[in-house]
Amino acid sequence: MVKIQPRILSGFMELAPAEQIKFNQIMDIIKSTYEEFGFTPLDTPALELSEVLLAKAGGETEKQIYRFMRGDTDISMRFDLTVPLARYVVMNQNTLTFPFKRYQIGKVYRGERAQKGRFREFYQADIDVIGMDKLDISYDAEMPAIIYNVFKKLGLSKFVINISNRKLLKGLMESLGLADKSAEVLRIVDKIAKIGKDKVVEELVNIGLDKKSIDTIIRFIEIDGEDKKVFESLQSFGINNEIFTEGISELTEVINSLAALGVPKNNYKINLTITRGLDYYTGTIYETMLDDYPQFGSICSGGRYDDLAGFYTDKKLPGVGISIGLTRLFASLLENDLIKPTVATPAHVMVVPITNAEKEYALSLGADLRALGIKVLTFTEDNKFKAKLNYANKVGVPFVAIIGEDEVKNRTAVIKDMATGEQQTLPLEDVSMFLINKIMEAVKGKILQS
Amino acid sequence: MVKIQPRILSGFMELAPAEQIKFNQIMDIIKSTYEEFGFTPLDTPALELSEVLLAKAGGETEKQIYRFMRGDTDISMRFDLTVPLARYVVMNQNTLTFPFKRYQIGKVYRGERAQKGRFREFYQADIDVIGMDKLDISYDAEMPAIIYNVFKKLGLSKFVINISNRKLLKGLMESLGLADKSAEVLRIVDKIAKIGKDKVVEELVNIGLDKKSIDTIIRFIEIDGEDKKVFESLQSFGINNEIFTEGISELTEVINSLAALGVPKNNYKINLTITRGLDYYTGTIYETMLDDYPQFGSICSGGRYDDLAGFYTDKKLPGVGISIGLTRLFASLLENDLIKPTVATPAHVMVVPITNAEKEYALSLGADLRALGIKVLTFTEDNKFKAKLNYANKVGVPFVAIIGEDEVKNRTAVIKDMATGEQQTLPLEDVSMFLINKIMEAVKGKILQS
Numbered sequence: 001m002v003k004i005q006p007r008i009l010s011g012f013m014e015l016a017p018a019e020q021i022k023f024n025q026i027m028d029i030i031k032s033t034y035e036e037f038g039f040t041p042l043d044t045p046a047l048e049l050s051e052v053l054l055a056k057a058g059g060e061t062e063k064q065i066y067r068f069m070r071g072d073t074d075i076s077m078r079f080d081l082t083v084p085l086a087r088y089v090v091m092n093q094n095t096l097t098f099p100f101k102r103y104q105i106g107k108v109y110r111g112e113r114a115q116k117g118r119f120r121e122f123y124q125a126d127i128d129v130i131g132m133d134k135l136d137i138s139y140d141a142e143m144p145a146i147i148y149n150v151f152k153k154l155g156l157s158k159f160v161i162n163i164s165n166r167k168l169l170k171g172l173m174e175s176l177g178l179a180d181k182s183a184e185v186l187r188i189v190d191k192i193a194k195i196g197k198d199k200v201v202e203e204l205v206n207i208g209l210d211k212k213s214i215d216t217i218i219r220f221i222e223i224d225g226e227d228k229k230v231f232e233s234l235q236s237f238g239i240n241n242e243i244f245t246e247g248i249s250e251l252t253e254v255i256n257s258l259a260a261l262g263v264p265k266n267n268y269k270i271n272l273t274i275t276r277g278l279d280y281y282t283g284t285i286y287e288t289m290l291d292d293y294p295q296f297g298s299i300c301s302g303g304r305y306d307d308l309a310g311f312y313t314d315k316k317l318p319g320v321g322i323s324i325g326l327t328r329l330f331a332s333l334l335e336n337d338l339i340k341p342t343v344a345t346p347a348h349v350m351v352v353p354i355t356n357a358e359k360e361y362a363l364s365l366g367a368d369l370r371a372l373g374i375k376v377l378t379f380t381e382d383n384k385f386k387a388k389l390n391y392a393n394k395v396g397v398p399f400v401a402i403i404g405e406d407e408v409k410n411r412t413a414v415i416k417d418m419a420t421g422e423q424q425t426l427p428l429e430d431v432s433m434f435l436i437n438k439i440m441e442a443v444k445g446k447i448l449q450s
Numbered sequence: 451m452v453k454i455q456p457r458i459l460s461g462f463m464e465l466a467p468a469e470q471i472k473f474n475q476i477m478d479i480i481k482s483t484y485e486e487f488g489f490t491p492l493d494t495p496a497l498e499l500s501e502v503l504l505a506k507a508g509g510e511t512e513k514q515i516y517r518f519m520r521g522d523t524d525i526s527m528r529f530d531l532t533v534p535l536a537r538y539v540v541m542n543q544n545t546l547t548f549p550f551k552r553y554q555i556g557k558v559y560r561g562e563r564a565q566k567g568r569f570r571e572f573y574q575a576d577i578d579v580i581g582m583d584k585l586d587i588s589y590d591a592e593m594p595a596i597i598y599n600v601f602k603k604l605g606l607s608k609f610v611i612n613i614s615n616r617k618l619l620k621g622l623m624e625s626l627g628l629a630d631k632s633a634e635v636l637r638i639v640d641k642i643a644k645i646g647k648d649k650v651v652e653e654l655v656n657i658g659l660d661k662k663s664i665d666t667i668i669r670f671i672e673i674d675g676e677d678k679k680v681f682e683s684l685q686s687f688g689i690n691n692e693i694f695t696e697g698i699s700e701l702t703e704v705i706n707s708l709a710a711l712g713v714p715k716n717n718y719k720i721n722l723t724i725t726r727g728l729d730y731y732t733g734t735i736y737e738t739m740l741d742d743y744p745q746f747g748s749i750c751s752g753g754r755y756d757d758l759a760g761f762y763t764d765k766k767l768p769g770v771g772i773s774i775g776l777t778r779l780f781a782s783l784l785e786n787d788l789i790k791p792t793v794a795t796p797a798h799v800m801v802v803p804i805t806n807a808e809k810e811y812a813l814s815l816g817a818d819l820r821a822l823g824i825k826v827l828t829f830t831e832d833n834k835f836k837a838k839l840n841y842a843n844k845v846g847v848p849f850v851a852i853i854g855e856d857e858v859k860n861r862t863a864v865i866k867d868m869a870t871g872e873q874q875t876l877p878l879e880d881v882s883m884f885l886i887n888k889i890m891e892a893v894k895g896k897i898l899q900s
Binding site: 003004005006013014015016017020021024035036037038039040041042043044045046047048049051066068070073075086091095096097102107109121134138139141142145256257260261262309312313314344345346347361363366368370371373374376377378381382391394397 | 453454455456457458459462463464465466467470471473474485486487488489490491492493494495496497498499501502505516518519520523525536537538540541542545546547549551552557559561571581584585586588589591592595599706707710711712759761762763764794795796797800809810811813814816817818820821823824825826827828830831832841844845847
């Protein structure tokens with residue numbers, strides 16, 4: 001028989017067991033945090049009608065889409081979780097309760113040019129709160145609290161959630177009589193971290209801005225310091241058009257709520273240089289940076305938008321949301337040794353009979369331990385004892401319960417701690433409590449190494 | 451702006467929030483049970499190279515596959531989780547530890563003709579144990595124990611795991627000098643539940659079997675009763691070819707282990723009429739039926755196979771596995787009112803300020819409760835109080851913590867039980883313990899209604 005060489009498509013992540021276990025732990029933390037804030041799960045199909053999915057798309061995005069015909073049906077794979085959300089909300093607007101708080105963690109597909117750190121299939125972990133006609137600004141404050149809780153629980157402490165509000169720069173531009181240049185200026189300012197201040201000034205000159213306007217814009221994006229000082233600086237511009245005033249008022253409420261929500265001062269910052277690339281953000285915006293790994297870029301971004309689903313409905317559906325690019329984040333953590341995958345089994349203990357004569361006793365002990373929630377691998381291959389322990393070592397199971405002739409006779413088990421090599425014989429009735437205590441200790445450990 | 455009508459592809463399941471919560475609870479139980487038995491998670495791409503994915507496929511399966519070109523690349527969407535497992539194991543054979551116990555819960559894709567109860571995108575929840583060259587028979591006994599634990603935890607108690615071993619019928623056929631007709635006879639016998647005994651006899655006549663052989667085959671598949679009686683009946687055939695003897699010995703070990711593994715007698719049964727359609731099973735086979743809903747068909751099936759990946763490698767990779775067709779099972783449970791989705795939020799409590807003046811206090815209470823693992827929705831829209839309670843009712847959150855002027859002053863909260871309507875004012879420090887006790891009580895409830 002001719003053999004086919006097994007291989008996968010390039011740009012698709014596939015993990016080793018120990019890596020996958022770490023990946024799932026991170027995903028579980030994100031999921032449970034989203035649920036702690038009352039977000040409800042959603043799971044939309046990976047395939048959509050192209051006409052529906054691409055109602056708004058265009059340009060680069062559209063080129064990256066996996067799109068194909070099946071019979072007469074023009075089908076596309078989802079490239080994000082936002083468009084399917086918009087479709088879902090409009091389809092189900094009469095049965096959903098607003099504000100609708102949903103989370104979705106799922107794979108999306110983009111046939112990008114293959115390059116390091118970019119994936120063609122990757123997980124996004126999104127939350128959004130969608131209002132019908134209106135949505136209170138306090139939901140904008142909840143987002144940094146969720147970001148803070150996720151990354152704190154992951155064991156990362158040195159990160160900053162950068163917060164701004166697009167209405168501020170927009171209001172500033174209006175006050176300079178440059179409202180029509182807002183989009184261009186946002187795009188240029190967005191690059192300041194990458195290209196530096198001088199280049200930004202150069203580009204602003206190139207689009208025809210005068211020196212005074214450029215000075216004002218630079219003075220604006222250079223505002224820095226404690227929250228109170230930032231607001232004083234903003235007031236010093238003496239702008240009182242409606243959009244700027246709204247921006248100040250929204251940002252004030254967001255920042256004031258963060259203390260109540262338990263977000264420490266060193267984990268957020270008002271940063272007026274962030275603007276987010278996407279057109280559809282209209283108010284609060286977020287970008288999250290790791291202090292020691294700026295090269296990761298923003299590991300969690302998002303913002304407020306006025307109109308989720310204008311391409312499907314006339315109803316106004318304002319929302320606010322954030323997204324974690326989980327696959328990319330995981331790859332970066334792995335590459336920087338912030339995760340060390342060592343354990344290739346979820347099991348807490350491996351029960352192993354020394355010979356086949358103890359197999360039934362071992363299976364029975366396994367069942368008893370599982371009934372108490374302990375995760376148990378039973379190793380029942382008829383190998384040499386050394387090979388059995390070797391298996392335990394390779395998969396990284398922390399404890400082994402060894403069952404020989406004596407253990408069956410005395411109704412005991414020999415418990416071996418694989419990290420220290422220590423062994424002790426315990427009566428059967430003490431085995432579960434011993435393991436449960438050990439598991440509780442281990443749970444206190446952190447997922448990340450930092 | 452022209453609006454596109456939002457809609458989804460036919461044959462794709464998309465759930466309402468309350469349904470999705472139930473679906474995820476079921477998926478979590480399956481996942482945690484798989485992990486309790488020491489299976490490690492795997493997550494393969496949804497897209498594969500067609501050449502690799504379709505190495506073995508053909509016929510009906512191949513027609514159903516979503517397949518398309520992207521540039522020069524011939525891509526297919528996975529139609530099951532077994533072929534990707536085979537590919538993964540062969541690709542990673544030098545780093546994996548054998549026996550390799552993996553679970554995978556993921557969506558697979560089949561462009562079948564649309565019909566009731568059939569889906570084009572559906573979840574499979576699979577486990578397999580893969581050996582290198584050999585795999586102990588005790589893993590075959592573990593499978594029914596896992597099936598039992600999954601369905602027991604789901605709250606289903608009236609189900610039977612039917613167990614057989616293909617070697618028995620094969621050995622019988624060999625003893626009748628009909629080894630070459632084995633496959634055909636298996637296929638016919640497999641239909642007995644659907645078409646009845648008379649039709650089976652008719653079809654056996656049609657393929658040219660004589661009366662004596664047919665009588666023997668019928669006597670074989672009509673074997674019934676307690677395990678002990680079944681083995682006696684099997685012995686009474688006086689067959690002693692190698693394959694029959696192996697079948698007896700394997701089935702004996704599987705059945706004998708079930709008591710040690712805690713599987714009650716009324717939840718399994720030796721049933722020699724089951725054969726499983728797929729060619730590749732070679733030993734133990736399983737089908738799981740609900741006593742009161744035979745129309746669901748088998749809700750969990752699987753078996754032992756000699757050769758997982760013959761199309762990729764010359765290495766022998768024997769395995770045993772089971773699969774739950776989760777999407778179809780969920781649709782059946784829903785249709786038969788065995789699941790009643792009523793709660794559209796994961797939150798345990800909704801904290802609601804009466805006016806905006808209490809918003810900050812409410813956000814802070816929410817943060818404190820979350821720190822203790824309580825899932826908290828904070829409702830901060832500036833609505834009338836009645837509208838706020840109406841929201842709680844609609845999403846089905848079990849408790850509401852109401853915060854007014856007095857509560858802020860006295861550092862209390864009014865806790866309303868939404869099921870009974872009862873209200874009580876509690877000091878802040880008692881709120882969390884009250885809720886935790888209530889949550890513990892609720893967790894004892896069952897997911898299914900049966």
